[in-house]
Amino acid sequence: MTPQDIALIRSNFAQLHRRKIETACLFYERLFTTAPSTRALFKTDIEAQAAKLIETLTVALAMLNDPAGLTALLTRLGERHRGYGVRPSHYDAVRSALLWTLETSLGQEFTAQARAAWSELYDQMASTMLAAGVASQRSA
Numbered sequence: 001m002t003p004q005d006i007a008l009i010r011s012n013f014a015q016l017h018r019r020k021i022e023t024a025c026l027f028y029e030r031l032f033t034t035a036p037s038t039r040a041l042f043k044t045d046i047e048a049q050a051a052k053l054i055e056t057l058t059v060a061l062a063m064l065n066d067p068a069g070l071t072a073l074l075t076r077l078g079e080r081h082r083g084y085g086v087r088p089s090h091y092d093a094v095r096s097a098l099l100w101t102l103e104t105s106l107g108q109e110f111t112a113q114a115r116a117a118w119s120e121l122y123d124q125m126a127s128t129m130l131a132a133g134v135a136s137q138r139s140a
């Protein structure tokens, strides 16, 4: 990711800051509509879950300059996700719901370049989480 990509993501994120819970709830509604099989995996209150998702994205953004630290964080997160029953195909559903939510919430601010930057960030995070999930499955 280029410094410009990172700046774009940070700027989108700052714009969503005041409506972060609302935006995260929109994301879960979209996910449960487009991929209903994911609904049963969530046991906790969606608002609390939404806050955690935002928190992790914030940490990931803060850690973009520390790839080793970010990889360690995502490896543990990926292992826990396997434990929650998350399957590899769910990562695509989450990706689509995330991009749809950003587009809906940000409107014109969500430029083609911003979409490309978010896609790359998500793909990097998801591939690290998935690799960890598979590794923990092998050792289980």
Ligand code: HEM
Binding pocket: 038, 041, 042, 043, 044, 045, 049, 052, 053, 056, 057, 077, 080, 081, 084, 086, 087, 090, 091, 092, 094, 122, 125, 126, 129
């Ligand atoms: C970049 C991708 C993702 C991030 C950053 C993320 C982040 C998080 C965080 C921070 C938690 C809180 C618990 C913990 O830290 O272990 C969590 C829980 C969870 N996530 Fe994710 N997640 C991602 C992808 C997914 C995907 C693809 C699914 C599939 C539907 C999913 C389903 C869940 C479920 C079911 C829980 C547990 C909820 C509960 O205990 O009720 N996540 N996620």
